[in-house]
Amino acid sequence: MAISRLQPLFLLLLLRAFTSLPTQAAARGGQDPSEDGGHGSFSRNLLEDKPRITEEMARGYMSNAELETAIHAFGSRCSNISRVYSIGKSVNHFPLWVIEISDKPREREAEPAFKFIGNVHGDEPVGREVLMRLANWLCDNYLKDPLATLIVENIHLHILPAMNPDGFTLRWRGNANNIDLNRDFPDQFFSVNNDVNHRQPETKAIMDWVKQEHFTASASLHGGALVANYPWDGTRDTGKRYYGCPDDKIFKHMASVYSQSHYNMSLSKEFEGGITNGAFWYPIYGGMQDWNYIHGGCFELTLEISDTKWPKAAELPVIWEHNRMSMLNLLASLIKSGVHGRIFAADTGRPIPGSVMIMGIDSKVSAGRTFGDYHRIVAPVVASMRGFRSKSTRIVLEQDQAVSLDFILDPDGTREQMKLPQNDWGCHCNNHKLFHIHESHLWMYLLTMSLLLTLYVLFKRKMASRLLTYRIYSPRRPVAV
Incomplete structure (x- = not known):
């Protein structure tokens, strides 16, 4: 009798133990797709997703009011390189504050724009x-640190620290309406979010912002895993598999820039190189990342920067240091790579908002309305050879001019252990007997060399006069060293 009374209590404790375990699948956008009827987490309502965040866990984090004060204090302290503005309000009417950082923050320039978004999920x-x-x-390192100066003077950086301030206050994942904002965007495969009347105000604010600012690239910061995620996030048939977008190679490069610069993201045992295709990890639909790429021409990554969703505040300085160079290098890569330019009308000479495409990639980037400027991210050119260190470089293409590019690769120390390929003359370059001549044939080689030398002298005299009137011009070949 006593055992039967204990069974319900034991089951309740066991259920609580399992529900309190952290799940990485919830980091990017909700429950595992297998729990959603095979439709990759279509549901935007999260009535069951109310994690218990205690006051002890929240201690040390800025409240919404404190964050608002910190943003305006930053704007006052760093007014020479920043401006503070709002893109809208949350369900509970809290302003969605943005910090713009640039050497000309209140002016439009023909420079790439990048946005960082935090706190997409309240927890x-x-x-x-x-x-x-x-x-x-x-702000502290501008004109002191070369990387900080490079970013401030060449990019318009927009930072939205909290997209979901209401969810933060409520200590749950969704917004005040308990809607997962990373399921609320229009989807390329399914029309579940096409009803504008049901779209959340935070989502509307982001969509209007993207259309207004013409961002080149962006990233949203999440927690619950340690990986750089890139499109596509879903598949047409809702299956879980690798599903790359037209710019798959470029996105992999961007994700690798972040992962390789991180303290330990690239060492992940779960994700090779610390990066993953979203649909290969687990499909989601209505996500912000894919919408940015399709409708905004904005190359967005979803960055999971902390294994724990809500770590103790004492760990924040370490998390910042682990991610600092990743964030800075991601921004710098926008300047140091890609193709940047402007589009003009031939008849008026005025800039026009045209578009740019790269052959072989079914995706276009639109130019800005004001300056006709475009900023096309491209993967770097890399030369490699077994036994040598790989080398990459950038090329600048001018109108009606081709560029020849030579690479000089450095040995990686393993050349002597490998057999080099045979050259066009049939010799093996690693053969120590390459110039060995048998004694009985020495006279033949000497006679041949004498004849060649005589012919060389005769032709040299004959060609000397011709070279005075006929010169061959050859374009200088750039060399990556």
Whole structure:
């Protein structure tokens, strides 16, 4: 009798133990797709997703009011390189504050624009804290650190520390309507979010913002895993598999820039190189990442920057340091790579908002309305050879001019252990008997060399006069060393 009374209590404790375990699948956008009827987490309502965030866990994090104060304090302290503005309000009417950082923050320029978004999910607050640290680092190091100066003077950086301030206050994943904002965007495969009347105000604010600012690239910061995620996030048949977008190679490069610059993201045992295709990890639909790429021409990554969704505040300085160079290098890569230019009308000479495409990639980038400027991210050119260190470089293409590019690769120390390929003359370059001549045939080689030398002298005299009137011009070949 006593045992039967204990059974319900034991089952309840066991259920609580399992539900309290952290799940990485919830980091990017909700429950595992297998739990959603095979439709990759279509549901935007998260009535069952209310994690218990205690006051002890929240201690040390800025409240919404404190974050708002910190943003305006930053704007006052760093007014020479920043402006503060709002893109809208949350369900509970809290302003969605943005910090713009640039050497000309109140002016339109023909420069690439990048946005960072934090706190997309209310129970993932690490991004809002890290982004404020990024803003302050750039302000403190401008004109002191070369990387900070490069970013401030060549990019218009926009930082939205908290997309979901209501969810943060409520200590749950969704917004005040308990809607997962990373399921609320229009989807390329399914029309579940096409009803504008049901779209959340935070989502509308982001969509209007993207259409207004013409961002080149962006990243949203999440918690619950340690990986750089790139499109596509879903598949047409809702299957879980690798599903690359037209710019798959470029996105992999961007994700690798972040992962390789991170303290330990690239060492992940779960994700090779610390990066993953979203649909290969687990499909989601209505995500912000894919919508940015399709409708905004904006190359967006979803960055999971903390294994724990809500780590202790004491860990925030370490998390910031682990991600600092990743964030800075991702921004710098926007300047140091890609193709940048402007589009003009031939008849008026005025800039026009045309578009740019790269052959072989079914995706176009539109130019800005004001300056007709475009910024096309491209994967770097890389030369490689077994036994040598790989080398990459950038090329500048001018109108009606081709560029020849030579690479000089450095040995990696393993050349002597490998057999080099045979050259066009049939010799093996690693053969120590390459110039060995048998004694009985020495006279033949000497006679041949004498004849060749005589012919060389005769032709040299004959060609000397011709070279005075006929010169061959050859374009200088750029060499990557």
